[in-house]
Amino acid sequence: MTLVTEQTATVLIVDDNSANLGVLSDALDQVGLEVCVAKSGKIALERIKYVIPDLILLDIMMPDMDGFETCNHLKANPVTKDIPVIFMTAFSDTANKVKGFEVGAVDYITKPFNQQEVLSRVKLHLKLHDLSVKLEHKNALLEQKVGEISQAYQDLQEMQLKLIQSEKLSSLGQMVAGIAHEINNPVNFIYGNLLHANEYTQEVLNLLHLYQEEYPHPTPRIQTELDEVDITFIREDLLKLLKSMNIGARRIRDIVQSMRIFSRVDEANMNAVNIHEGIDSTLIILNHRLKSKPEYPGIEVIRDYSQLPLIDCYAGQLNQVFMNIIANAIDALDEYNQQRSWEAIKQQPSRIEIRTTMIDKNQVAIHIADNGPGINQEVQEKLFEPFFTTKSSGKGTGLGLSISHQIIVEKHGGCLSCKSTPGQGTEFIIQIPINQKVSRVA
Ligand SMILES: Nc1ncnc2c1ncn2[C@@H]1O[C@H](COP(=O)(O)OP(=O)(O)O)[C@@H](O)[C@H]1O
């Protein structure tokens, strides 16, 4: 059985001896191979510019350029370097056989030729060559598949991240919005009624005062009651009490308002919003982690807001970004403070600075900086990778910054970057377009 490749394969025979050329080409021709011939190394090198053979039979002893030199030229050319070369050598010439392998031949045949041997070696090497070409092709395919699979894996990871993000956002947002909604009514009720309670109390107290003036000598029953309660104290304290109830109720009302701004679950589309409100509401929600306690020094927040226009954005998502970045700064400062003495903390108190600026008429920047431990170069390079965290497993998920990056870059066409000097602090910079339509077209 003849191989398909043999039938269509081309063999170049290079020999300065016409008789040899004749014998070989007849033999190969008979089994259906295409044959070309060259009478010298030089002619052979010319030939292969036009026809690339599948195999070369190369005589060693030739005038001008011998077989080895011809072979060297073939191996130096990327187009011909993989063509199998079979040397033709005298039967007893061991040294040349060895040298032939050294310069890259795959085999040799000996003169005088045994037709059967020549044919079987040529066939064998054509087949080997064909198989190695196929193998290479398969390898390339395999590599391509591996590439496709790793791309698919990466896509999957990103999709999972998006899912987690949207799930987390919507469930957290819905919960916050739900709580805010439930608290909103009763708190407004208390806050509203406190105004009246204040007024009525004032009136009752005035009336009491008037009574005491008009009737300076109370009856024994009233006198007994007056002796039992300290009316002067009650009068003073009642007013203070109402005042602090008023402050407390107002504070709850502000927190509820912040929770509503922060969650903004109702806004599935982009809206023009005041991002300072978003930052402020985030700070109120994080307030319990910022203010000082007896055993905790507290973190000072400095706000330096510029005059900004309303920004086209997904407000709930943008607030999530503020939350992630500010919470990271608090985490870093907390951890830093655990290693510092009270003196050191007092000398350099923890601080978070939030600055907003107009970059140009189309873009704004939000800088969130802390004076914490900073981030070393190695960590900086991985910051935005999903699941990268330096925190213990209960504390960190490594998703905050990768989600933030996705929200800023993909959802808003903006830019999120980090600048940090270890030992001095860290600054995250969010840049986003003011107007999505204009900037997307531009
Ligand atoms: N302000 C910061 N100061 C120091 N390190 C930070 C700061 N912000 C982020 N990092 C580092 O970046 C890592 C990744 O942050 P993030 O993606 O939010 O995940 P997580 O907070 O769950 O660890 C953190 O583990 C921390 O090492």
Ligand SMILES: [Mg+2]
């Ligand atoms: Mg985080």
